[in-house]
Amino acid sequence: MKKIVLTITSVVALTACGAGDDRAIILDEQNALNLAYDKSYELCEKITQAANYEEFKSACALLGAYDEAFRTQIGGEPYLIFIEECNALLSDK
Amino acid sequence: MKKIFRYLAVVAIAAAASACGHVTITTPAKDAHHIESLAQTIETEAELRAVEKLASEYEAAYRQAYGGAMAMKFKSLVEPMLISAGERRDEFRAAEEWLAQQQATLAKHINIMERAWCLEITTPDQDIAKIEANNQERTVLEANIETLTAVKDECSMRYFNALDTPEAETLREEFAKVNSDIESAEQEIDALNIDNEVIVLAYKLQRGEELIVACDEECCTECGDAAECGDIMECCDDEDEE
Numbered sequence: 212m213k214k215i216v217l218t219i220t221s222v223v224a225l226t227a228c229g230a231g232d233d234r235a236i237i238l239d240e241q242n243a244l245n246l247a248y249d250k251s252y253e254l255c256e257k258i259t260q261a262a263n264y265e266e267f268k269s270a271c272a273l274l275g276a277y278d279e280a281f282r283t284q285i286g287g288e289p290y291l292i293f294i295e296e297c298n299a300l301l302s303d304k
Numbered sequence: 305m306k307k308i309f310r311y312l313a314v315v316a317i318a319a320a321a322s323a324c325g326h327v328t329i330t331t332p333a334k335d336a337h338h339i340e341s342l343a344q345t346i347e348t349e350a351e352l353r354a355v356e357k358l359a360s361e362y363e364a365a366y367r368q369a370y371g372g373a374m375a376m377k378f379k380s381l382v383e384p385m386l387i388s389a390g391e392r393r394d395e396f397r398a399a400e401e402w403l404a405q406q407q408a409t410l411a412k413h414i415n416i417m418e419r420a421w422c423l424e425i426t427t428p429d430q431d432i433a434k435i436e437a438n439n440q441e442r443t444v445l446e447a448n449i450e451t452l453t454a455v456k457d458e459c460s461m462r463y464f465n466a467l468d469t470p471e472a473e474t475l476r477e478e479f480a481k482v483n484s485d486i487e488s489a490e491q492e493i494d495a496l497n498i499d500n501e502v503i504v505l506a507y508k509l510q511r512g513e514e515l516i517v518a519c520d521e522e523c524c525t526e527c528g529d530a531a532e533c534g535d536i537m538e539c540c541d542d543e544d545e546e
Contacts, residue, residue: 258414258417261509264421264422267417267418267421267509271414271418274414278410290403291399291402291403291406294403294406294407294410295406297410297413298406298409298410298413301410301413301414301417302413304413304417304505
């Protein structure tokens with residue numbers, strides 16, 4: 212019983228943290244293009260410069276969160292630029 | 305969300321108008337203007353089909369009420385609108401396909417890096433041996449593709465000569481099989497190239513070392529880039545691309 216309660220609590224806590232992260236990213240629509248260039252560079256730098264697997268995973272999670280934020284909050288050309296820039300930067304890995 | 309509402313609005317208007325099997329016509333100019341307002345919001349195939357259906361119902365209603373001349377007048381007004389809506393739909397489709405391709409490329413980059421971080425590297429000699437074995441396998445596959453392509457070309461020629469004969473179906477099946485064999489060989493080559501990329505990247509990420517892969521001398525002579533070949537495994541591929 213204790214195990215079940217612990218498992219459920221952990222799952223709820225993890226889900227809440229995940230949801231909190233998504234909400235934390237609020238993008239400025241007025242500055243979307245600059246943001247697409249800046250964030251793609253910043254996030255891909257984190258990925259390529261990661262010193263270990265844990266840093267790499269956490270950088271990837273952040274990139275995923277920004278990808279989702281760009282897709283859902285802005286979309287269109289800025290989102291495409293964000294993805295294209297990430298691809299250009301990561302292809303030089 | 306906005307997109308869904310817009311889509312539902314276009315489809316609902318078009319569906320409502322055609323629900324009873326007829327539309328209420330006013331004047332060709334007014335009705336064409338109504339079609340134009342709907343056509344300007346079209347982004348998808350389904351939206352285009354719904355508006356085209358509505359336009360053809362208007363046209364039929366004009367034909368029934370006033371005869372062919374009025375129907376032609378309405379048609380001449382809406383035709384350019386539907387053509388440009390179709391072009392806009394094509395542009396949206398191309399943009400969506402490009403975005404999907406870019407998303408897939410990003411996922412592939414991340415996946416390659418993830419594999420490189422997780423790869424258990426052994427010694428440079430052993431890992432270079434793996435890369436060389438992959439390259440040999442790739443050479444065999446490339447030769448297979450060449451042979452299969454020749455078979456495919458021949459099969460295609462025989463198929464066109466045998467059209468309308470009972471042999472055509474067999475040849476069509478043979479052609480499809482060869483084509484699928486070529487595709488799977490190409491996929492295997494892609495997988496081998498990725499495996500090599502993962503090994504080289506693993507050394508760079510995990511040890512900060514560059515894995516120097518000795519190149520095929522014949523290959524380097526051909527591409528004339530022997531100096532670069534030591535750390536760029538695909539010098540000949542690069543040359544091919546140029």
